[in-house]
Amino acid sequence: MEFQELIRRRYSVREYRPDPVSEEALGRILEAGRLAPTAANRQPFRVVVLETKGRGEALGRVYHRAWFPQAPVVICVAGVPEEAWVRKDGRSHMDVDAAIVMDHMILAATDEGLGTCWIANFDMDAAREVFELRAGEVPLLLTPLGHAADRPAPRQRRGLESLVRRVR
Numbered sequence: 001m002e003f004q005e006l007i008r009r010r011y012s013v014r015e016y017r018p019d020p021v022s023e024e025a026l027g028r029i030l031e032a033g034r035l036a037p038t039a040a041n042r043q044p045f046r047v048v049v050l051e052t053k054g055r056g057e058a059l060g061r062v063y064h065r066a067w068f069p070q071a072p073v074v075i076c077v078a079g080v081p082e083e084a085w086v087r088k089d090g091r092s093h094m095d096v097d098a099a100i101v102m103d104h105m106i107l108a109a110t111d112e113g114l115g116t117c118w119i120a121n122f123d124m125d126a127a128r129e130v131f132e133l134r135a136g137e138v139p140l141l142l143t144p145l146g147h148a149a150d151r152p153a154p155r156q157r158r159g160l161e162s163l164v165r166r167v168r
């Protein structure tokens, strides 16, 4: 897909069909995340791919929306604070790195014709348990991955003039 079209094609999918995601597509999506840039190339993240079948109750404790466990797969991007690059003023870039990894995977999923939705508003403790995170890993971002059953709403975005300033 042409890049500008890809950017326009992605939207937050909040209704999914149960059809499976092929292993080949999943592999390409995970590879896009692996190739994402991270600060100082520290790669302070882990990706957990969870099959939703039979986990409706558990996923409901993570994020209580009927559409959340509808997709066959949910992906969790976890951060590893100990591995993250920290600027000299103390600012860790773990969250920035995790967001880039997730964005690469979400755009790759769009390129595969698959739907996703960024989710940050989840229960941390339930996410640690359900995604079987290990010591030193922090759940940061989730997305379902599957075939969309809804349609995008009209896009609401501010105009460039209120978002961008140029210093010449």
Ligand SMILES: Cc1cc2nc3c(=O)[nH]c(=O)nc-3n(C[C@H](O)[C@H](O)[C@H](O)COP(=O)(O)O)c2cc1C
Pocket: 010, 011, 012, 013, 117, 118, 119, 120, 121, 122, 155
């Ligand atoms: C970091 C981040 C966290 C988000 N968390 C949630 C969430 O917890 N639940 C949800 O339904 N949407 C969530 N969203 C989706 C946004 O609401 C959505 O991207 C925004 O409204 C623009 O709509 P669009 O994705 O369809 O273009 C999140 C998006 C981002 C980037």
